[in-house]
Amino acid sequence: xxxxxxxxxxxxxxxxxxxxxxxxxxxxxxxxxxxxxxxxxxxxxxxxxxxxxxxxxxxxxxxxxxxxxxxx
Numbered sequence: 194x195x196x197x198x199x200x201x202x203x204x205x206x207x208x209x210x211x212x213x214x215x216x217x218x219x220x221x222x223x224x225x226x227x228x229x230x231x232x233x234x235x236x237x238x239x240x241x242x243x244x245x246x247x248x249x250x251x252x253x254x255x256x257x258x259x260x261x262x263x264x265x
Contacts, residue, residue, distance in 0.1 A: 194220050205231040 199217045206214070206229050214229030230238065 207234045
């Protein structure tokens with residue numbers, strides 16, 4: 194899967210949006226054609242996905258004070 198900028202002017206694929214698409218989403222064969230999104234719909238989709246899935250921080254290589262206290 195990949196998201197890239199469109200080469201040609203196409204209409205946004207979101208229902209009710211009449212803007213021109215700036216980005217296209219390709220699944221490389223899973224969906225028969227690329228999905229096209231305008232910038233505002235892409236931003237809205239990004240914000241909606243961010244509410245469902247937030248990245249977690251990685252643990253540092255050093256032991257924290259809480260872990261040292263528990264080990265004693």
